[in-house]
Amino acid sequence: AQSVTQLDSHVSVSEGTPVLLRCNYSSSYSPSLFWYVQHPNKGLQLLLKYTSAATLVKGINGFEAEFKKSETSFHLTKPSAHMSDAAEYFCVVSVTDSWGKFQFGAGTQVVVTP
């Protein structure tokens, strides 16, 4: 079985400062990991994914995440927050060799202040 824990339910950052969203996973098999973003009243959009290639993954809108197997982590970062980054972020794990069952984290709500 796999599971994912997002360590912060809420993160507040100032515009222009770095963003760090923490995610730890548990998986008995080779995991695929994803970060999705959900803006208010909008659907989920993929930011980036890790599928056993490069451990540092670059995504859209300046986000990136690093897969660290030894720490079972997949933290999401962005060097400089923008007001438009205010949203809810979900870390997701699935088993690479399975049919694609997603296990979602509880989500991290990001607030960006001017």
Place this chain on the structure above:
Amino acid sequence: GAGVSQSPSNKVTEKGKDVELRCDPISGHTALYWYRQSLGQGLEFLIYFQGNSAPDKSGLPSDRFSAERTGGSVSTLTIQRTQQEDSAVYLCASSTPGQGYNEQFFGPGTRLTVL
């Protein structure tokens, strides 16, 4: 191109009524998934379709919930005798053949309110 679409976008119903929620996946996507997003419960998996068959329906919360998919395309999620705890946003997603490494593309959801 067109993304995943869902209808209706909002549904208000009375307790005890049946509701049908519809999902149109991206053309050519053979895998289709239903999820439920509710406050305090996060995002829960409900059912997975590959083509018209459902190899995994383990997330359906009760026998009041059922889903079907026809023609390898449109899917309908039916909730019978709705209860207030069924109030949530129901999300549909699709992907190229279901594989753990494949991105799932999500629709905008149907917000169900049971009075």
